[in-house]
Amino acid sequence: MQTSYALITGASSGFGVDFADILAKKGKNIIITARRVENLERVKKNIENKYPVKVIIIPADLSTLSGVKSLIDQTQSYEVDVLINNAGFGVYGFYHESSWEDLNKMIQVDITALSYLTHAFGQRMKKLGRGNILLVGSVAAFQATPTYAAYAACKSYVLSLGEALNHELKVHGVNVTVLNPGITATEFLQVSGQKTTFYQKVFMMQSYPVALTGIKAMFKKKAFIVPGLANKLTVFLGRFYPRKIQSYFAYLVMKN
Numbered sequence: 537m538q539t540s541y542a543l544i545t546g547a548s549s550g551f552g553v554d555f556a557d558i559l560a561k562k563g564k565n566i567i568i569t570a571r572r573v574e575n576l577e578r579v580k581k582n583i584e585n586k587y588p589v590k591v592i593i594i595p596a597d598l599s600t601l602s603g604v605k606s607l608i609d610q611t612q613s614y615e616v617d618v619l620i621n622n623a624g625f626g627v628y629g630f631y632h633e634s635s636w637e638d639l640n641k642m643i644q645v646d647i648t649a650l651s652y653l654t655h656a657f658g659q660r661m662k663k664l665g666r667g668n669i670l671l672v673g674s675v676a677a678f679q680a681t682p683t684y685a686a687y688a689a690c691k692s693y694v695l696s697l698g699e700a701l702n703h704e705l706k707v708h709g710v711n712v713t714v715l716n717p718g719i720t721a722t723e724f725l726q727v728s729g730q731k732t733t734f735y736q737k738v739f740m741m742q743s744y745p746v747a748l749t750g751i752k753a754m755f756k757k758k759a760f761i762v763p764g765l766a767n768k769l770t771v772f773l774g775r776f777y778p779r780k781i782q783s784y785f786a787y788l789v790m791k792n
């Protein structure tokens with residue numbers, strides 16, 4: 537049995553549950569975190585029934601600095617050589633009509649917590665001389681997206697940070713990969729407050745294959761990956777339009 541651990545944030549639903557399953561199947565011990573402890577207990581029980589690995593639960597609210605610090609502190613005694621920075625959510629609606637509290641929490645989880653964890657565990661992995669970090673971005677990272685203005689901006693930050701760190705940490709044996717999913721069947725829309733659009737109904741992917749694509753890309757040390765043909769095409773074709781047209785298209789497919 538391996539002695540090192542993978543830390544997976546946002547492991548109480550959606551992609552996080554699948555990341556946990558995929559890594560446990562590979563024989564990795566896992567530390568899972570989120571706010572909903574009953575969901576984490578269910579994930580732990582399910583994994584321990586299937587695979588001979590250890591599962592540690594550390595509940596944390598990543599919208600607070602104290603929550604992130606406490607997670608970092610509580611993992612000090614474990615050798616963490618995989619970090620899956622997955623926790624995140626979107627706020628749907630026009631920026632000035634959204635509540636500042638919601639937007640601020642989103643920025644704290646999607647940017648601040650992700651950056652802080654990547655900093656802390658990047659340093660620990662650098663000392664170890666090995667490690668893998670996966671950042672969950674989005675296809676929204678590739679263009680400005682009216683109705684998801686701040687969320688898309690958060691994900692652009694994640695993509696840019698991850699690509700730069702892929703370069704910076706490579707020499708230390710540490711890999712950083714950004715997974716950029718398109719719309720996927722998780723609790724994302726329920727949390728963001730968006731009704732499923734026609735475009736989303738047609739192109740909705742399932743969570744497990746998207747998570748698997750991310751893990752494979754991470755172990756192949758790719759800087760970023762876009763799962764699914766339709767998402768790949770959208771991102772590729774976007775390069776040929778002016779940015780204003782790209783964001784108008786994004787608005788058209790996202791508006792309720």
Ligand SMILES: NC(=O)c1ccc[n+]([C@@H]2O[C@H](COP(=O)([O-])OP(=O)(O)OC[C@H]3O[C@@H](n4cnc5c(N)ncnc54)[C@H](OP(=O)(O)O)[C@@H]3O)[C@@H](O)[C@H]2O)c1
Nearest residue numbers: 546548549550551570571572598623624719720722723724
């Ligand atoms: N599904 C999509 O269409 C899609 C597309 C592109 C990118 N993404 C990204 O994929 C990632 C995972 O989302 P998902 O689609 O799997 O949605 P999800 O099912 O809603 O899962 C989100 C996870 O983040 C955790 N989380 C949210 N706020 C948190 C907080 N304050 N503190 C700690 N954990 C928190 C949630 O746990 P608790 O609520 O238990 O705390 C949950 O485990 C996110 O970064 C999202 O932006 C999703």
